[in-house]
Amino acid sequence: MNYEILPPRTEGRVRFSDGETWYRITGDLESGVTPLVVAHGGPGATHLYLLSLTAFADPDGPARPVIHYDQLGCGNSTHLPDADPSYWNVDLFLDELDNLLDHLGIADSYHLLGQSWGGMLASEHAVRRSAGLKRLVISNSPASMPLWLEAAAALRAELPAEVEETLRKHEEAETTDSPEYAAAMKVFYDRHVCRVVPNPPEVAAAFASIEENPTVYHTMNGPSEFHVIGSMKDWSIVDRPRRSPYRRW
Template sequence: MTYQIRPSTSKGRVPFSDGETWYRITGDLSSGITPLVLAHGGPGATHQYLLSLTALASSRPVIHYDQIGCGNSTHLQDAEPSYWTVDLFLEELDNLLDQLGIADDYHLLGQSWGGMLAAEHAVRRPAGLKRLVISNSPASMPLWIEAAESLRAQLPAEVEATLREHEDAETTDSPEYAAAMKVFYDKHVCRVVPNPPEVAAAFGSIEADPTVYHTMNGPSEFHVVGSLKDWTIVDRLPEIAVPTLVLSGAYDEAQPVCVAPYAEQIPGARWEVFAESSHLPNVEEPQRYVEVVEAFLRGE
């Protein structure tokens, strides 16, 4: 793992809904070069674990942002569960694009939940979207759950027993559950152990305020009981009309069963698998990840 996080050129906030969306720009938006917007995962994580992608700013402006309820954006811990919807985050993305003056010309890379959000954005055929990268994302949460069950079956029996015990008892906030979760995460979420500081910070932000993550996903990556549990975009993927790159890792919790619909249903989509990575190839194989994304954004 070798990469450097480039310093930001500017940071700011834009009003949205009941708060503000925080953003970070690396590069010059006035350069005339199509910028790349990055949508982070969770839902409920932060931009931090995607900071390795500031490496792409050598060729174009790169925009990170924290989704509302997350990181440096406004936290709304008292919001009703019904507040946290896919449409909310789509509206936030549209608002950010408008406020930054780039709605007519941008690329979009979404990672994990961010890729789900990016696909939802793309099926609406926004005029300014030029290229789309869907990284380590399921096209269907039922398929994601199916993949998780398959991976859990490969865990040591005592680890899986601990997970089941606490899920059944609804004691997923216990230290024992957290320890068993880590066994899965070290295999299928980030194989760089200990995690890089920016990855640890993103996970820490979910622990500090789990409002969005618990409401929409659940207590862990593989125990999905939140409002997204039935989400799917499979039948709408043929509506995406921009060049699309699909990325995943060989050890990814986003197994082929839940990633394949993107490659199969989006016209002309390319699918690249990172042989040494799980869910975060941007930190597990950072140089190759940047090379693959950069080549795609250049149209190669």
């Protein structure tokens, strides 16, 4: 499918925590159409691979304003490689999203789309029941990291034996920064993460951004999509909606 990435109407930065959050707006926030806010994955993958969603702002189509932003610690936002690992947590990114909504003046009415980790963030945002959240789209996101790891283990079991052996060898030795591990990891990624090979430029750019600055990804996730040993390894939202004091359904 061919698509055109539309240019932004404006770009900006908003002060947050120990740095700044960068954002871009495609379309007109003053149009009266409820805007779509896009939360990227990773954490730390940047907005680049989700720019096809600018199509929603096409004046010949739905003409919905689309807001992309880079979460703190990656992309065009402030990088903080020396921050204490405890700094990188879900609440930080929830507060960052709220800060961006307030800055743009859309906190009372917006749609939210989260992809992968962005969907986990979006679900956390949703259970807090922000009054301005009109619609929520969760794309390719787990509701439970333990359940995701269980599924990933099943997919790993289908890899060629030598690939799985390479992965396990380096994980046990804590040498996941090895080129050999990266090559074996790509076998899994080509099968189950992005099946378009070679990866589209925007997807390759997202992976490159994590490789260039893996601080947030390694701290919260781990070295790969299937070897999750970071602070999010026990995360789950499965039982949260029914227990949430903000529940309205």
